[in-house]
Amino acid sequence: xxxxxxxxLLVLVAVSSTFGKYxxxxxxxxxxxxxxxxxxxxxxxxxxxxxxxxxxxxxxxxMVIFHLEDCxxxxxxxxxxSEDNExxxxxxxxFITLNLVYETTDKHLSPDGQYVPRIIFVDPxxxxxxxxxxxYANRMYAYEPSDLKLLKSNMQKxxxxxxxxx
Amino acid sequence: xxxxxxxxLLVLVAVSSTFGKYxxxxxxxxxxxxxxxxxxxxxxxxxxxxxxxxxxxxxxxxMVIFHLEDCxxxxxxxxxxSEDNExxxxxxxxFITLNLVYETTDKHLSPDGQYVPRIIFVDPxxxxxxxxxxxYANRMYAYEPSDLKLLKSNMQKxxxxxxxxx
Numbered sequence: 508x509x510x511x512x513x514x515x516l517l518v519l520v521a522v523s524s525t526f527g528k529y530x531x532x533x534x535x536x537x538x539x540x541x542x543x544x545x546x547x548x549x550x551x552x553x554x555x556x557x558x559x560x561x562x563x564x565x566x567x568x569x570m571v572i573f574h575l576e577d578c579x580x581x582x583x584x585x586x587x588x589s590e591d592n593e594x595x596x597x598x599x600x601x602f603i604t605l606n607l608v609y610e611t612t613d614k615h616l617s618p619d620g621q622y623v624p625r626i627i628f629v630d631p632x633x634x635x636x637x638x639x640x641x642x643y644a645n646r647m648y649a650y651e652p653s654d655l656k657l658l659k660s661n662m663q664k665x666x667x668x669x670x671x672x673x
Numbered sequence: 674x675x676x677x678x679x680x681x682l683l684v685l686v687a688v689s690s691t692f693g694k695y696x697x698x699x700x701x702x703x704x705x706x707x708x709x710x711x712x713x714x715x716x717x718x719x720x721x722x723x724x725x726x727x728x729x730x731x732x733x734x735x736m737v738i739f740h741l742e743d744c745x746x747x748x749x750x751x752x753x754x755s756e757d758n759e760x761x762x763x764x765x766x767x768f769i770t771l772n773l774v775y776e777t778t779d780k781h782l783s784p785d786g787q788y789v790p791r792i793i794f795v796d797p798x799x800x801x802x803x804x805x806x807x808x809y810a811n812r813m814y815a816y817e818p819s820d821l822k823l824l825k826s827n828m829q830k831x832x833x834x835x836x837x838x839x
């Protein structure tokens with residue numbers, strides 16, 4: 508009898524913990540991640556201001572990725588980017604990372620226009636590294652999945668920090 | 674024999690899919706969520722600019738939560754907030770939501786100073802609703818776990834949109 512009561516209680520607890528929580532009418536959603544798929548193991552800044560703060564205080568270069576969730580070019584770059592352990596390790600250890608699906612008001616982050624995917628490096632001195640570019644003359648900060656080697660060498664460039672004039 | 678080879682292959686695939694991915698030296702991290710625990714089923718804006726855009730284009734009021742992950746007052750409010758289905762449903766259906774751990778440069782979002790936890794409503798006309806306050810005279814936008822009823826009535830106030838003067 509006690510066993511039966513315990514079983515019922517257990518079921519009730521299980522049911523309430525599953526069905527008690529709010530779920531949208533259209534069905535349960537997968538919680539959004541800060542990484543948005545660009546590297547679940549990385550620690551992402553949420554805003555550009557926050558990213559600049561961390562870049563300055565930890566003296567690490569910042570990588571800003573502009574992308575859109577339903578853009579196929581963003582998706583294909585994201586796939587190889589997130590699966591490349593060399594990139595992920597380097598970002599985790601030596602960079603501050605930020606990915607944005609909405610443009611900031613800072614025009615320095617769009618030296619040749621607003622497009623996605625676009626990767627911009629920023630030095631801890633808060634200088635946008637407009638000199639670190641990809642291989643496309645008309646979209647200088649765009650990368651394709653086949654450009655990972657160039658991206659890695661650009662990350663090396665970004666790690667050579669500019670000297671502060673102070 | 675074929676079975677044995679298949680088994681070995683399966684094990685290899687399993688091992689490589691688990692161990693092949695980048696993991697930090699200190700151990701695997703739980704991926705950060707956009708909700709940071711304030712409601713995994715909600716769709717969160719990432720930045721204030723993005724949140725204002727959605728608020729205007731969908732004509733829904735915006736709730737901005739300022740908090741810190743290691744602040745016990747933020748944590749205790751977050752717990753009751755995220756478990757309250759009435760709040761979660763109303764936010765999901767009628768609000769744009771944003772939670773921030775880093776202050777913005779917009780001083781309108783800190784009418785009486787920068788402290789956490791702090792909840793500020795913004796009308797789709799982009800007017801910060803400084804008139805919607807909690808019960809503490811020295812920290813007008815702070816809420817404690819026992820203030821959920823007041824918070825709900827404040828959400829009702831925020832839903833009564835200001836008339837645009839245009």
